Each structure stands twice: as C-alpha cells, then as structure tokens.
Amino acid sequence: MSVNVLEAQHLYFSYPDGTIVLRDLSVAIERGKKTAILGANGTGKSTFLLHLIGTLKPSKGKIFFNQQEVQYSRTSLLALRSKVGFVFQDPDTQLFSASVWQEVSFGPLNLGWTEEKVKEMVTKALRITDTTHLKDRPTHSLSYGQKKLISIADVLAMEPEVIILDEPTASLDPQYTIHILNLLNEINKRGTTVIMATHDVDMAYAWADSIMIMKDGIIIKKGNPVEVFLDDELLNQSSLTKPFVLDIFNKLQLNGYLPEGITIPRSRQQLFEIIGRYAKNSRL
Ligand SMILES: Nc1ncnc2c1ncn2[C@@H]1O[C@H](COP(=O)(O)OP(=O)(O)OP(=O)(O)O)[C@@H](O)[C@H]1O
Ligand SMILES: [Mg+2]
Structure with missing residues (x-):
C-alpha cells in the first residue's frame, strides 16, 4: 500500500459567489501520521478539508483516496465518508439527532450494518471518547466540550481510516484540550491517520508529525515541525508565530x-x- 492515504492534485475551487479560494493546490497526506494544517484566517483550510471528503467538488483537479480518484455519486461519497470521517469546527453543524445514542448510531445505521454491529461500534466509540455516561442525554443539552467529544464519537463509530478535524481545540478549556489531544493520539496509535486544521502553533508543534502551511489557497510548505517552525521567513509570510x-x-x-x-x-x-x-x- 502507498504511503499516501489522500492526495490532492492541482485543485482549483471558487464559491458560487465568485470567491476564488483554491489555486492549483497539490499535496499528499501520509498514512498513519498526525498532520496539522496551519495558515491565516480565510486562507482556505476549511475549504480544502471539505474537498477531502467530497463535500466540495473542485472546479479543476483531482482528489485521490487510497490511489482511487474520488467520485461524486451518492454511493461513492457514502463509501468515502465511512472511511474518511470529518469533525466540524462547530459541533452544532454536526449533531442533529435527539439523543447521544441516536446521534452516534446514525452513521453506522446508514452504512447498513446489523443492529448488533451498530450497538457494538457505538458502545466502543462512547467508551473511547469517555462519554458512555452521556448516552441517554439529549444532544442539545450537552456542553460545548461534550458536544465536541460526541462529534468525534460520531466519526469513530464508523472506524474510519482517516479522521479530519477542523480546529478541534478551538474554544475548549485547557483540560478539554488535553483530553481531546490524548484521544487523538490514542486513535492515531490504533492506526488511524489524523489531520487537523488549527491556529494553535504551540499545540501543532508538539503534536504533529507533519505540518502543512497554507497561504492564499495553496500549501506553500510541508515538512516536519522543527524544520517548518525554524523557518522565520515562512512564518512571517504566513502570519504565524514561532x-x-x-x-x-x-x-x-x-x-x-x-x-x-x-x-x-x-x-x-x-x-x-x-x-x-x-x-x-x-x-x-
Ligand atoms: N460558503 C461560502 N461562500 C462564499 N465564500 C466562502 C464560503 N465559505 C468560505 N468562503 C470564503 O472562502 C475563503 C476561505 O475560507 P475558509 O473558511 O476555507 O478559510 P479558513 O482558512 O478555514 O479560515 P479560518 O482560519 O478563519 O477558519 C474566505 O475568503 C471565505 O470568506
Ligand atoms: Mg476554517
């Protein structure tokens, strides 16, 4: 199997209102690694990540998952999203079921798994995220941090190969941040590739195996945390601090x-x- 789990080739994308975001973006993401994407506000991180799960379709260019070009039919996208999970920045965008158990069951049920397998996977996802005690709670009554954990459980219940998180630690207190990072490390140790967009340079430097810097719709640098953050000129032009x-x-x-x-x-x-x-x- 190739070292790259996801690959973007020459992506271009504009929103319907004409905002040009991605301009010839090419990058490969390595299997089994922890990758952090950093860049100034509005540089296109979320837009790029949404391309990796086929929610946004490039106007030009291709995405590959396990060397297969991403297709945009309903069935292809369903299959892709069972392998590449996405955790939105705002948990209220993600959570829509009445109770936590129903919420985390939704993805596995949608995949047509047996009731028994769904139960097993939901139980496991709640256990890993340390949220079993919340299983009967209405999702709307959860705190922000709890909602964040349930958003992660949502994705884990499908046992994806890749988990993508858009600013997973934004608005969390230090304790919850540590909890989420430990959880992501645990998930990664089990073999899952983890990709996150973040503005937290300290966390990214300590946490990631690989750093990607995005600017004006392209990845301008990919490398290990030390080499990336030692490059003062790169940090300056990307509005990042050391x-x-x-x-x-x-x-x-x-x-x-x-x-x-x-x-x-x-x-x-x-x-x-x-x-x-x-x-x-x-x-x-
Ligand atoms: N639905 C949309 N319609 C039009 N323009 C959009 C839409 N969503 C995002 N944009 C624009 O696309 C550009 C990239 O936005 P994006 O959210 O991808 O950036 P980002 O790097 O994730 O920023 P942040 O760090 O603030 O989350 C911005 O100029 C933004 O205003
Ligand atoms: Mg964003």
Missing part, C-alpha cells in the same frame, strides 16, 4: 546558554529537562 518552546530554546542557544547540536525540544517538558541539564553550566 512556538513558545522553540522560541525560548533558540534564544537560549543563540545567547550561549545552551550548546549547539543538542536535540531540539518539542514540548515544555523536554525544554525544562534541557534547561535543567545545562543550567548549572550557564551564566543565567
């Missing part, structure tokens, strides 16, 4: 407090360990 951990590390190194050639930290924890190791020799 992650806190990398910024502090850079400044300590530039000022001679840390030696050259040590492994660049990705998390606060790793940075604190490095500082702890070298502090006794520093001039601080």
Whole structure:
C-alpha cells in the first residue's frame, strides 16, 4: 500500500459567489501520521478539508483516496465518508439527532450494518471518547466540550481510516484540550491517520508529525515541525508565530546558554529537562 492515504492534485475551487479560494493546490497526506494544517484566517483550510471528503467538488483537479480518484455519486461519497470521517469546527453543524445514542448510531445505521454491529461500534466509540455516561442525554443539552467529544464519537463509530478535524481545540478549556489531544493520539496509535486544521502553533508543534502551511489557497510548505517552525521567513509570510518552546530554546542557544547540536525540544517538558541539564553550566 502507498504511503499516501489522500492526495490532492492541482485543485482549483471558487464559491458560487465568485470567491476564488483554491489555486492549483497539490499535496499528499501520509498514512498513519498526525498532520496539522496551519495558515491565516480565510486562507482556505476549511475549504480544502471539505474537498477531502467530497463535500466540495473542485472546479479543476483531482482528489485521490487510497490511489482511487474520488467520485461524486451518492454511493461513492457514502463509501468515502465511512472511511474518511470529518469533525466540524462547530459541533452544532454536526449533531442533529435527539439523543447521544441516536446521534452516534446514525452513521453506522446508514452504512447498513446489523443492529448488533451498530450497538457494538457505538458502545466502543462512547467508551473511547469517555462519554458512555452521556448516552441517554439529549444532544442539545450537552456542553460545548461534550458536544465536541460526541462529534468525534460520531466519526469513530464508523472506524474510519482517516479522521479530519477542523480546529478541534478551538474554544475548549485547557483540560478539554488535553483530553481531546490524548484521544487523538490514542486513535492515531490504533492506526488511524489524523489531520487537523488549527491556529494553535504551540499545540501543532508538539503534536504533529507533519505540518502543512497554507497561504492564499495553496500549501506553500510541508515538512516536519522543527524544520517548518525554524523557518522565520515562512512564518512571517504566513502570519504565524514561532512556538513558545522553540522560541525560548533558540534564544537560549543563540545567547550561549545552551550548546549547539543538542536535540531540539518539542514540548515544555523536554525544554525544562534541557534547561535543567545545562543550567548549572550557564551564566543565567
Ligand atoms: N460558503 C461560502 N461562500 C462564499 N465564500 C466562502 C464560503 N465559505 C468560505 N468562503 C470564503 O472562502 C475563503 C476561505 O475560507 P475558509 O473558511 O476555507 O478559510 P479558513 O482558512 O478555514 O479560515 P479560518 O482560519 O478563519 O477558519 C474566505 O475568503 C471565505 O470568506
Ligand atoms: Mg476554517
């Protein structure tokens, strides 16, 4: 099997009102990885992600899922969306059933699975997202963070190969953010490719295996978090800031407090360990 699970080739897209968004966007997304897409507001991240599940159709260009070109018939799209799950930024766009159990059952029932299999998959999705206790609650009565978890359970119940999330941690408190990120790591460890759009450079730097930077409707850079976030010119032209951990590390190194050639930290924890190791020799 190819390393790329999804691939976009020369995508162009304009909304019906004439707003041109995607302009010759080409990129490949690797299987099994955690990919974060960053870029300024209005640069086309959500528009691009909606192309990956066939909700938007490019005016020119192609999308491939597992080397198969995406087709836009009802049955092809249903099959695609059972393999590539999408979690909307606003859970109220996603959730429409009366109760949590009905909500999470909807996708699997739509796939024509037996009642027994649906029950098994819904139970599992609620367990993984730690939301079993909410199963009989009306969806409209849930808090924002709980709705977010149910949106993820919705998608997990179909056991997709890929899960795409549009700004999954926006508007969440720090505890819920950690909960969602741990959940995404767990899902990824089970073999699912995870793709997210986010504005959180600190989180993306620590979390992702691969970073894609989007600007004016194209992906202008794809690479590992360290190489992407060390590129000051790229960050400037994409209206992004350097992650806190990398910024502090850079400044300590530039000022001679840390030696050259040590492994660049990705998390606060790793940075604190490095500082702890070298502090006794520093001039601080
Ligand atoms: N339904 C629509 N009709 C017309 N224009 C739209 C529509 N949806 C989005 N746009 C426009 O398309 C461009 C890209 O929007 P998109 O939502 O994809 O950006 P984004 O990168 O996800 O931004 P954000 O970070 O703010 O979520 C923007 O100029 C936006 O105004
Ligand atoms: Mg968006």
